[in-house]
Amino acid sequence: MTAIHTPLTAEKPVAPRHVLMLATGAGFSVASIYYSQPMLGILIADLHTRIGLVGLIPTLTQIGYALGILLLAPLGDRHDRRGIIAIKGLLLTLALLLSAVSGGITMLLVASLAIGITATMAQDIVPASAALSPAAQRGKTVGTVMTGLLLGILLSRVLSGIVAEYFGWRVMFGVAAAMVMAITLILWRSLPAMPASTRMSYPALLGSMYHLWKKYRPLRRATLAQALLSVGFSAFWSTLAVMLHDVYHTGSAVAGAFGLAGAAGALAAPLAGTLADRHGPAIVTRIGTALATLSFAAMFLLPLLSPAAQLALIVVSAIGFDFGVQSTLVSHQSIIFSLEPAARSRLNALMFTGVFIGMAVGSALGSLALEWAGWQGVVALLTLAGAGSFIVRLLSPDTAQAAHAAA
Structure with a gap:
């Protein structure tokens, strides 16, 4: 097996605003997986479908996330993570917008799979936070980013439940797309390039x-x-x-x-x-x-x-x-x-x-x-x-x- 070449360790502490930015990015991206769950009752009535079909929405989202972790996570060792985060953020935005304009259950199921795959940008943000941190600060930085990820899981259901009830489920997906696009642009402009750590082929x-x-x-x-x-x-x-x-x-x-x-x-x-x-x-x-x-x-x-x-x-x-x-x-x-x-x-x-x-x-x-x-x-x-x-x-x-x- 070809050796993995570890990049130089970061020497300067990560600025608190950058840590907050990374935590927000992890939270916004992983939250995309869970927005649909409190809205399933509304979706059954609005799309005139049954429980079994609507239940496939979170199922496909999670299948997509599993596939994205398995097949795309290794790319962080092979390519610049900053670019990977930006590409996934853009694609996640488009998948959320596709959900917002879905005319029926079939399109929504396709969009759900795409959301799961692209929401794995969170799994690129966490190792990026470790790579940008000096050893003495790494645990604290990664822990803060993981807290953001956990809060994204927690607050996503609360937010989507309220927005869907008072404004509709399409508005929720639109709001989610706007949030992901905003944090993606901020991350792209703020993060430094992170060179590949290995020359191993995919x-x-x-x-x-x-x-x-x-x-x-x-x-x-x-x-x-x-x-x-x-x-x-x-x-x-x-x-x-x-x-x-x-x-x-x-x-x-x-x-x-x-x-x-x-x-x-x-x-x-x-x-x-x-x-x-x-x-x-x-x-x-x-x-x-x-x-x-x-x-x-x-x-x-x-x-x-x-x-x-x-x-x-x-x-x-x-x-x-x-x-x-x-x-x-x-x-x-x-x-x-x-x-x-x-x-x-x-x-x-x-x-x-x-x-x-x-x-x-x-x-x-x-x-x-x-x-x-x-x-x-x-x-x-x-x-x-x-x-x-x-x-x-x-x-x-x-x-x-x-x-x-x-x-």
């Missing part, structure tokens, strides 16, 4: 990812466990708006407001990192997967409660499983980054490919479960996915031993 880069996947068993275990959690996470969020609309007769603004429960995710990242440093990431993954599973299963109690108490329990469950999912994700990143430091971006790309495959599967299965078995069927799916992830982590060897394990 096929060789993809081949190196295959060898990494084959070599490291801890990578495969982490990916499987996080992907299973993602099935439950996505099945919940992709069906929540439809369930709330049908059962509680709420609008998209209420569905979007449930996204505020995702604040637990932003809180989980530093806490999980601290626990992993003190006790090791393996124990944190077991705690996180157990918490997510229990939070999913708690919703089996909904039929026993009053409507107000049911909504309260859904909020509490969302906080609990989001905390568990994000804690497990941070700990899994700690595990895989220790395997081969020179290949961290590719290791991360491999795990996130699995994560978004899980997201896509969760969206598809969640819609089918809701259509065929109602909300209790969705809860059963969530609980099975969480339990599967917990079993994978429970049966995994300790991280200290696993870090050196190969297939």
Whole structure:
């Protein structure tokens, strides 16, 4: 395998305004994946289609994101990341505009796939922030950018729920396009050129990812466990708006407001990192997967409660499983980054490919479960996915031993 040539390390600290700019770019781009979820109930009525077809919108978006991470992330080592970010930002803007003017479900599904592929500019912004930072500031800078990414996931549902209810879903996609275009222009004008770090050909880069996947068993275990959690996470969020609309007769603004429960995710990242440093990431993954599973299963109690108490329990469950999912994700990143430091971006790309495959599967299965078995069927799916992830982590060897394990 051709060696990877590491570029010179940045010496000057990154200006706070540039860190804020990178965090905003990561947030705006990844938010594009989630805008549709609180609007699904409105889309069913407006496009005169059924739950199963509308459920394909988040499914295709997540499939596109997985494909974009797997096939496009390696290009950051081969080409100037500044140019890649600009190109993806422009294409993401066009995909969002295509969604805004879609005349039917077919065009919207095509646009959703394109949104997922191009929204992976977030996966170029995060390593770009690391490349621009000196070693002493790198953790803080990347952490801030990741906070922006998490806030993009959190606030996207809130924003889209409100905008769609009061102004329409087409306006939401138009607003999203304007925000992405604005931050893309700012990034293009402000970021320095970032030379390629390797001369490996594109096929060789993809081949190196295959060898990494084959070599490291801890990578495969982490990916499987996080992907299973993602099935439950996505099945919940992709069906929540439809369930709330049908059962509680709420609008998209209420569905979007449930996204505020995702604040637990932003809180989980530093806490999980601290626990992993003190006790090791393996124990944190077991705690996180157990918490997510229990939070999913708690919703089996909904039929026993009053409507107000049911909504309260859904909020509490969302906080609990989001905390568990994000804690497990941070700990899994700690595990895989220790395997081969020179290949961290590719290791991360491999795990996130699995994560978004899980997201896509969760969206598809969640819609089918809701259509065929109602909300209790969705809860059963969530609980099975969480339990599967917990079993994978429970049966995994300790991280200290696993870090050196190969297939």
